[in-house]
Amino acid sequence: MQFGDYRIEIVSDAEIKLDGGAMFGVVPRVIWEKICPPDELNRVRLAANCLYVETASEKILVETGAGDKLTDKQLQIYGMRREKSLTENLLEKTGVSADQITIVVNTHLHFDHCGGNTKFNEAGEIVPAFPNARYLVPENELKHAENPTDRDRATYNRANWEVLRQTGQLEPQPGVYEVVEGMTMTEVRGHNGSMQTVRIQSGGEVFYSFSDLIPMTAHLPLAWIMSYDLFPMETLANKKKLLPLALRENWLCWFYHDTETPLCRLTEENGKIKAVKI
Numbered sequence: 001m002q003f004g005d006y007r008i009e010i011v012s013d014a015e016i017k018l019d020g021g022a023m024f025g026v027v028p029r030v031i032w033e034k035i036c037p038p039d040e041l042n043r044v045r046l047a048a049n050c051l052y053v054e055t056a057s058e059k060i061l062v063e064t065g066a067g068d069k070l071t072d073k074q075l076q077i078y079g080m081r082r083e084k085s086l087t088e089n090l091l092e093k094t095g096v097s098a099d100q101i102t103i104v105v106n107t108h109l110h111f112d113h114c115g116g117n118t119k120f121n122e123a124g125e126i127v128p129a130f131p132n133a134r135y136l137v138p139e140n141e142l143k144h145a146e147n148p149t150d151r152d153r154a155t156y157n158r159a160n161w162e163v164l165r166q167t168g169q170l171e172p173q174p175g176v177y178e179v180v181e182g183m184t185m186t187e188v189r190g191h192n193g194s195m196q197t198v199r200i201q202s203g204g205e206v207f208y209s210f211s212d213l214i215p216m217t218a219h220l221p222l223a224w225i226m227s228y229d230l231f232p233m234e235t236l237a238n239k240k241k242l243l244p245l246a247l248r249e250n251w252l253c254w255f256y257h258d259t260e261t262p263l264c265r266l267t268e269e270n271g272k273i274k275a276v277k278i
Contacts, residue, residue, distance in 0.1 A: 001278075003200065003202060003203070003205065003207055003252065004182075004200075004201075004202025004203030004204075004205060005055065005056075005182070005202045005203065006053055006054065006055060006182075006183075006200060006202055006207075007052075007053070007054040008051065008052065008053055008054075008200075008207065009051070009052040009093050009094050010049050010050070010051060010052075010093075010254070010262050010263055011049075011050045011051070011052050011061070011086065011089050011090050011093050011094065012047065012048065012049060012050070012086075012089050013048040013049075013050055013064070013065025013066060013067075013082070013085075013086040013089070013116060014048050014065055014066050014080055014081060014082035014086075015045055015046065015047055015048070015079075015080070015081040015082070015259065016045075016046050016048065016066060016078040016079060016080055016081075016112060017039065017041075017043035017044065017045055017046065017078060017079030018043060018044065018046055018078070019042055019043055019044075020032060020033065020036065020038040020042050020043060020044040021042065021227065022226065022227045022228055023036070023044055023046075023215075023226055023227075023228075024036075024218075024219075024224055024226070024227075025223075025224070025225045025226055025227045025229075025232065026223065026225075027223065027224050032218070032224070035218045036216075036218055039079070041079075043079055045259050046112075046215070046216070046257040046259065047256075047257055047258060047259045047262065048063070048065035048066055048112055048113075048256070048257070049254070049255070049256050049257070049258065049262040050062060050063045050064060050065055050086065050090075050116075050256075051063065051198070051209070051254060052090065052093070052094050052096070053183065053200070054094070054096075055180050057180075058102045058103055058180055059096055059100055059101050059102050059103070060101070060102070060103045060104075060105060060179060060180070060183075061090070061101050061103070061104050061105070061130065061133075062104075062105045062106075062107070062198060062209070063105070063106065063107065063113045063114070063256060064086060064104060064106070064113070064114055064115065064116030064117050064129065064130075065086050065112065065113075065115060065116045066078070066080065066111060066112045066115040066116065067086075067111075067114075067115025067116040067117070067118070067119065067129075067160065068085065068115075068116075068119060068120070069115060069118070069119070069120065069126070069157070069159060069160075070111075070115070086116045086129075087129065098129060098130050098131070099130070099131055099132050100132070101130040101132070101133045102132065102133055102134065103133055103134050103135075103136060103179060103180075104117065104130050104133045104134070104135045104136070105136045105137075105179055105185065105198075106135070106136070106137045106138075106141075107138075107185070107195055107196045107197065107198065107209070107211040107212075108138065108141045108191070108192060108194065108195040108196065108211065108212070109137060109141050109142065109145040109156060109160065109161060110155045110156065110212070111155055111156065111157050111160065112155075113211075113212075113256070114137075114160045114161065115157070115160055116129055117129060117130075117135060117160045117161060117164065118159060118160055118161075118163055118164070126159050126163050127163060128163065128164055128167055128169055133169065134169060134171050135161070135164045135169050135170050135171060136171050136173050136177075136179060136185075137161065137170065137171070137172055137173065138172070138173055138175070138185070138187060138194050138195070138196050139172035139173055139174060139175075140175060140187065140193065140194035141192070141194035141195065141196075142161070142170075142172050143194075144192065144193060144194055145158075145161070146158070149230075151230070152192065152228075152230065155228075173185065175187035175194075175196075182200060182201050182202050183198070183199070183200045184198075184199045184200075184201075185197070185198060185199075186199065188211075188213055188238055189231050189234045189238070190213050190229055190230075190231050190232070190234040190235030190236075190237075190238050191211070191212040191213055191226070191228070191229050191230070191231075191235065192229075192230045192231070193230065193231065195211055195212060195213070196211065197209055197210055197211050197213065198211070198254070205250075205251075205252065206249055206251045206252070207251065207252045207253075207254065208242075208246060208251045208252070208253055208254070209253070209254040209255075209256065210242065210253070210255070211256060212226070212228075212256070212257070213235055213238055213239065213242075214239060214243075214255065215255065215256060215257035215258075216255055216257045216258040216259075217255055217258050217260075217261050217264065217274075217275040218258075220243070220266070220273045220274070220275065221272070221273070222236060222239055222240065222243075223236075225239075243266070243273055246266050247266050247267070247268055247273065250265055251265070251266070252264075252265060252278070253265065253266060253275075255275075260277075261275045261277045263277075263278045264276055264277050264278055265278065
């Protein structure tokens with residue numbers, strides 16, 4: 001679809017499953033299971049909805065999904081389901097091949113957002129999945145990812161970025177920066193200390209991704225906050241700040257993990273914020 005001066009497309013990578021209790025924190029199962037029914041292992045479905053952004057001079061991919069480097073054990077734990085690879089879906093949806101991508105952007109370095117940065121080649125070596133791209137990652141997040149806490153160590157995998165340092169493609173970025181004119185990345189604490197959100201402003205409109213601050217439309221209620229969040233009270237404060245803006249300015253919103261409504265606008269009915277599918 002056209003968004004001002006940009007072409008934007010949602011490109012699917014895979015579906016994963018995570019524990020429902022962890023996904024909804026203090027919200028009781030008897031409430032959240034009505035919105036996100038769990039499987040027999042108490043897991044709920046999550047998508048990995050990557051974003052393609054095309055300008056006059058750049059072909060940009062924001063997030064790269066979970067990738068194909070997970071072990072058999074990890075695939076079982078996360079209930080991974082993938083019909084086609086990210087690059088196959090990218091070509092099918094946009095007509096753009098992996099080697100045509102010029103910029104890859106990661107909002108943070110959890111495996112389900114950057115696992116597709118790299119891949120195995122035929123010799124079993126880890127190589128860049130997008131060989132001609134610059135990879136832009138938050139500098140503070142990179143520092144944390146390379147020295148994680150015991151609480152979030154399992155979600156980081158150096159194989160998703162280390163080879164990019166060796167090839168000279170990895171470009172750490174400050175807390176706030178422009179990918180291209182009108183496309184701004186901003187560090188927002190809550191999910192962790194250094195995750196960034198995406199804001200595109202063009203043609204008098206705003207496109208916004210909350211990243212994992214609000215991973216799914218099910219997390220629109222203020223108290224629906226993941227147990228994975230390192231700073232849940234800051235998540236709450238940022239939701240209180242950003243959601244009224246999204247409503248008032250009618251932002252086009254992208255929810256990375258939503259299986260049904262990845263792209264929508266928001267409305268308020270009887271004091272509750274709801275998603276309106278595009």
